[in-house]
Each structure stands twice: as structure tokens, then as C-alpha cells.
Amino acid sequence: MIAKRLFAIVALMSALSLAFASAIEPYDFRTEVEEIRFKALAAELRCTVCQNQSLADSDAPLAQDLRRELFLMIQDNRSDQEIRNFMVERYGEFVLYRPPLASHTLLLWGGPIVLLVIALIASVVVVQQRRRLL
Amino acid sequence: MIRMLAPLVVFLALVGLLAVGMKTAQDRQVVNSPLIGKPVPNFTLPRLHLPDTTVSTADRLGDVWLLNVWGSWCQSCRIEHPFITQLAENAGVPLVGFNWKDERTDALKWLGQFGDPWHYHMVDYEGRSAIDLGVYGAPETFLIDHLGIIRHKHIGPIDEASYDQLMMRIDALRREVKP
Numbered sequence: 196m197i198a199k200r201l202f203a204i205v206a207l208m209s210a211l212s213l214a215f216a217s218a219i220e221p222y223d224f225r226t227e228v229e230e231i232r233f234k235a236l237a238a239e240l241r242c243t244v245c246q247n248q249s250l251a252d253s254d255a256p257l258a259q260d261l262r263r264e265l266f267l268m269i270q271d272n273r274s275d276q277e278i279r280n281f282m283v284e285r286y287g288e289f290v291l292y293r294p295p296l297a298s299h300t301l302l303l304w305g306g307p308i309v310l311l312v313i314a315l316i317a318s319v320v321v322v323q324q325r326r327r328l329l
Numbered sequence: 330m331i332r333m334l335a336p337l338v339v340f341l342a343l344v345g346l347l348a349v350g351m352k353t354a355q356d357r358q359v360v361n362s363p364l365i366g367k368p369v370p371n372f373t374l375p376r377l378h379l380p381d382t383t384v385s386t387a388d389r390l391g392d393v394w395l396l397n398v399w400g401s402w403c404q405s406c407r408i409e410h411p412f413i414t415q416l417a418e419n420a421g422v423p424l425v426g427f428n429w430k431d432e433r434t435d436a437l438k439w440l441g442q443f444g445d446p447w448h449y450h451m452v453d454y455e456g457r458s459a460i461d462l463g464v465y466g467a468p469e470t471f472l473i474d475h476l477g478i479i480r481h482k483h484i485g486p487i488d489e490a491s492y493d494q495l496m497m498r499i500d501a502l503r504r505e506v507k508p
Contacts (some may be wrong), residue, residue, distance in 0.1 A: 244465050257465060278343075284364075285462075286465065287361060
């Protein structure tokens with residue numbers, strides 16, 4: 196009985212995962228390296244229509260077009276940086292999930308470190324105050 | 330006293346932060362085009378009504394003109410359509426349609442149903458030129474100057490408020506070009 200139920204659950208889950216895995220259309224890559232590059236770039240570029248998904252996740256027609264463009268550029272032996280620049284020139288830095296480190300992104304990258312330092316200083320101060328009270 | 334007020338201050342600061350975040354949420358969805366101030370990409374596409382003839386963006390050099398991205402599948406384009414009609418009548422500059430990822434028969438039917446105030450339409454069935462233009466949703470409207478520089482991009486349907494703004498920009502640009 197339990198085995199049967201388990202089997203049904205596993206079957207259902209694999210059917211669901213197949214349904215969700217269909218976003219990327221099959222492309223014929225010449226080498227495995229090209230396929231890995233394609234997957235990596237599709238995962239780090241944002242789909243601008245469906246802003247909280249990457250190109251790899253999205254079923255939107257524009258994401259399909261951009262994946263095709265990505266595939267053609269890889270076939271054309273363009274470097275990762277050239278491909279990123281191609282996207283940024285057209286859609287702005289917003290397409291990059293990992294924004295570059297520049298003067299206007301300093302707060303974004305440095306912010307967490309600054310907060311961590313403030314928290315450390317505050318905790319040291321609090322601990323010392325309590326110690327004095329004891 | 331300060332110890333009691335501190336949580337309140339932190340709470341109010343958080344509320345302020347969230348309020349600003351909610352207010353600007355819509356603006357943050359708009360992806361500002363890096364193409365503003367740059368030349369319009371040069372592409373040649375077939376015309377919708379005359380599929381055997383092609384037109385280029387370069388053909389319009391010397392004119393201030395508008396390029397409007399639309400598709401018959403696009404619900405917002407239907408809402409925008411009355412303002413497009415007004416724009417074509419009053420802007421005094423050519424309004425070119427950019428029919429994006431659409432079936433020809435659907436596009437023609439759509440124009441038959443709602444009217445066709447555009448100068449002519451360029452057809453981008455594959456969506457490759459749209460990528461060069463940085464299009465990410467329809468409708469989008471580009472204002473391009475006589476030197477082929479993109480001066481302004483309006484994302485989303487033109488409504489009453491944005492129509493007036495766009496008209497002011499067009500008038501200013503026309504005065505700048507022909508003083």
C-alpha cells in the first residue's frame with residue numbers, strides 16, 4: 196500500500212518536473228562547452244518582460260527570441276563579455292542579474308559590508324555596557 | 330526615554346522606506362532605454378501593406394518622426410489606438426508603425442477593425458530588429474530626430490497625460506530643428 200502511494204507520488208512529481216522543464220527549446224550545440232556557456236548566460240540574463248525571471252526560466256516570446264539570439268552569438272564564437280555587452284547596449288544594465296561593480300553600484304555591493312560592520316560595532320558596545328553593569 | 334523611543338524610530342524609518350518603495354514600484358518596472366541619445370539602429374524591413382517592398386530606418390533621415398511598436402495580439406495597443414489616431418492627426422510628423430511578432434492577416438484585420446492612421450508599417454515577424462531597438466513590450470513609441478537620434482522613448486500605452494507630454498516634446502523638437 197505504502198509502496199503504491201510512494202510510486203504514485205514519484206510519478207506525479209516527475210510528470211510535473213517534465214512540464215516545468217519545457218521552457219528551453221532544444222538547440223543543437225556543436226560542443227558541450229557551448230551548451231554550458233549557453234545555459235550559464237541564459238541564467239544570468241534577465242528577461243525584461245517578466246522581470247523576475249531569467250532568460251532560462253521564461254516562456255515569454257521575447258525570452259525565446261533572446262535565447263535564439265544568444266544561441267546564434269555563441270555559434271558565431273562571440274565571447275561571454277561580448278554577449279553581455281550586446282544585451283546591455285540594448286536593454287541597459289538591468290538585464291544583468293549580477294550588476295557590475297561601479298561607482299553607482301557601490302552602495303549595492305558595499306551596503307551589506309557596511310551594515311555588518313555597524314552591527315559588529317553595536318554588539319561590541321552593548322556587550323561592554325552589560326559587562327560593566329554586572 | 331531614548332531606549333523606549335528607539336524601537337518607534339526604527340519602526341517609523343521602516344514604514345518610510347516601504348512607503349517610498351511602494352510609490353516608486355511602478356517606475357522601477359520601466360526599463361530605461363540605453364538607446365536614448367544614440368542613433369536609431371539601421372534595419373530594413375518589409376512593409377505590411379506592400380510585403381514585396383522594404384523600408385529602412387535610414388529612409389527617414391532628415392525628418393523628425395515617430396516609431397510606434399504594436400501588434401494585433403497586444404491588448405494595450407487597442408487601448409492606445411485612439412491616442413495614436415490623435416497623434417497622427419496633430420503631431421505634424423510621420424508616424425511609422427512597427428508591427429512586432431504578428432501574423433500578417435491578423436494585423437490587417439486589426440487595422441481594418443480599428444483604423445490605420447499610421448504613415449506605413451514595418452513588419453518584424455521574427456523580432457530581430459526589435460531586439461536591436463531594445464523593445465521589451467508593446468506598445469512602445471520612439472521619438473527620433475532629423476539626424477536619426479532617438480530623443481525619447483515612451484513605454485506602455487499612450488494615455489491622456491502621456492499624450493500631452495509627448496506632443497510637447499514633439500513641438501519642442503520641431504522648433505529645435507526648424508527655428
